[in-house]
Amino acid sequence: MDVSNLILAGAVALVVTLALLAAIRSRFVRGRLAFSAWLFLGFIGLELAVAQGLGDAAVMPALARLAFVLALVNLVIALLVNPWRDSRPSDRFPAIVQDVAVIGLFLVIATVLMREQLLATSAVGAVVVGFALQDTLGNFFAGLAIQVEKPFRVGHWIRIGDNEGKVQEVTWRATKLLTKDGQFLIVPNSAISGESILNYSEPTVPTRIDIDVGTGYERPPNEVRAAIRRALADAPLVMQSLEPQIHLHNFGGSALEFKVRFWIDDYGCELEARDQVRTRIWYEFRRQNIEIPWPIQIEYSREEQPLRTEAHVVAAAEQLAGVDLFSTLSPDARLSLSRAASDHLFAAGEAIVRQGEQGSSMFVVVQGTVRVALEPSGQEVATITAGGIFGEMSMLTGEPRTATVRAIDEVRALEIAAPDIRALAQATPGLIEHISQVVAARRVGLAQAEATAAAAASAQPHVPQSLLARIKAYLRL
Numbered sequence: 001m002d003v004s005n006l007i008l009a010g011a012v013a014l015v016v017t018l019a020l021l022a023a024i025r026s027r028f029v030r031g032r033l034a035f036s037a038w039l040f041l042g043f044i045g046l047e048l049a050v051a052q053g054l055g056d057a058a059v060m061p062a063l064a065r066l067a068f069v070l071a072l073v074n075l076v077i078a079l080l081v082n083p084w085r086d087s088r089p090s091d092r093f094p095a096i097v098q099d100v101a102v103i104g105l106f107l108v109i110a111t112v113l114m115r116e117q118l119l120a121t122s123a124v125g126a127v128v129v130g131f132a133l134q135d136t137l138g139n140f141f142a143g144l145a146i147q148v149e150k151p152f153r154v155g156h157w158i159r160i161g162d163n164e165g166k167v168q169e170v171t172w173r174a175t176k177l178l179t180k181d182g183q184f185l186i187v188p189n190s191a192i193s194g195e196s197i198l199n200y201s202e203p204t205v206p207t208r209i210d211i212d213v214g215t216g217y218e219r220p221p222n223e224v225r226a227a228i229r230r231a232l233a234d235a236p237l238v239m240q241s242l243e244p245q246i247h248l249h250n251f252g253g254s255a256l257e258f259k260v261r262f263w264i265d266d267y268g269c270e271l272e273a274r275d276q277v278r279t280r281i282w283y284e285f286r287r288q289n290i291e292i293p294w295p296i297q298i299e300y301s302r303e304e305q306p307l308r309t310e311a312h313v314v315a316a317a318e319q320l321a322g323v324d325l326f327s328t329l330s331p332d333a334r335l336s337l338s339r340a341a342s343d344h345l346f347a348a349g350e351a352i353v354r355q356g357e358q359g360s361s362m363f364v365v366v367q368g369t370v371r372v373a374l375e376p377s378g379q380e381v382a383t384i385t386a387g388g389i390f391g392e393m394s395m396l397t398g399e400p401r402t403a404t405v406r407a408i409d410e411v412r413a414l415e416i417a418a419p420d421i422r423a424l425a426q427a428t429p430g431l432i433e434h435i436s437q438v439v440a441a442r443r444v445g446l447a448q449a450e451a452t453a454a455a456a457a458s459a460q461p462h463v464p465q466s467l468l469a470r471i472k473a474y475l476r477l
Helices: 005-024 025-050 060-082 095-113 115-132 134-149 189-193 221-233 267-287 310-320 331-340 392-399 418-427 431-447 454-458 460-476
Strands: 157-160 163-170 174-180 184-188 197-199 207-215 243-251 256-264 342-346 351-353 362-367 370-374 377-386 404-407 411-417
Touching: 005 060, 005 404, 025 060, 060 095, 115 184, 163 184, 174 189, 184 189, 197 392, 207 267, 221 243, 221 256, 243 418, 256 267, 267 342, 310 331, 310 362, 331 411, 331 418, 362 392, 392 418, 392 431, 411 418, 418 431
Parallel strands: none
Antiparallel strands: 157 163, 157 197, 163 174, 174 184, 207 256, 243 256, 342 411, 351 404, 362 411, 370 377, 370 404
């Protein structure tokens, strides 16, 4: 073919490639097309040099034709196997597989076009390349096997030997992992081919996490299981759609040893999930007086200190003096009520009471702040700080909880049960009447704050007597 015709063919190919480069959105395909465009431009330059009589008359045309063939093969494969709008390569034909196809077709065509030159140098070239690139070729073929077999994909969490991370990229030579420390780990593909691979993201995305916890022998296993389930239900990263498993797997030297198994939907949050569950279990065990035994390896002695000292009781009684419900009580009566109440500690984010649950107690916030919200909308009704109360209607009438109350920060709360109020009311004439009036006033204020309070406000003069009767009936007074 005449040189001018070859130059014209190269120019047409270059224009078509540039037009496709402007029209296609995929960054991956655009990168492939840009490579072909440069090769077409090189082909035109070499043919122009031949037309001007520059360079070796045998080598220059051969190089020009090889550049044209490689550009055309790369262009065709890039357009045929890749989506034109997705910036990532085809899942069926990853980048490394496309590279192999381009090189393979190029070598076949080049062998046909330049048979004599290739046959003359193939034997020596194969030996030299084989010795020089044996490690590179090993990584290449291992990477090719990874792309074909797909034991993992970009975005999967995997463990390779002692290395663990999220797959970021698989290249010809190595696989790039992002570790939980936020560092990149480059693992040669040949090393991966010789190791066992644990894929946390397949066949299903949810990952099961196991933790161990020990308790004292004095509490029944079923009570411990119930406490652990409550803790798991309040951990945000634990999947509630999959049932957790709690097994008593050993009678230890100093503890009943439980294995807790739960599921998370992102293995990258594994450490945070373990922390949440262990933290929730500690707080729940503390509230239920379930002991996590000290390890018994050496002899020791320590003086047991009560969790709630007399100073705590007196301080709580002083706070009760500021609560409207108990403002008419004598100091001795408030001290007695404080001593009978239970002192609880809640972690930030924990639910203290849940909407719809049956309740027979109220809470006085001793320390911290709580958030009152309606379910399932999550609409916030109020925030209550130290000295505030909630749950009084459930304590006085046995009604279900009307809202969910969660701790905003670490909260200490005094829980007062209905039997304690009943005993106090029997010894304190007029107490129930006073409490009913205070509660009725609180209900008026709440009703006026709500958008639907008009009807309730008009009927409010009849509330105190009705409420008093319900309180007396529930407390059997």
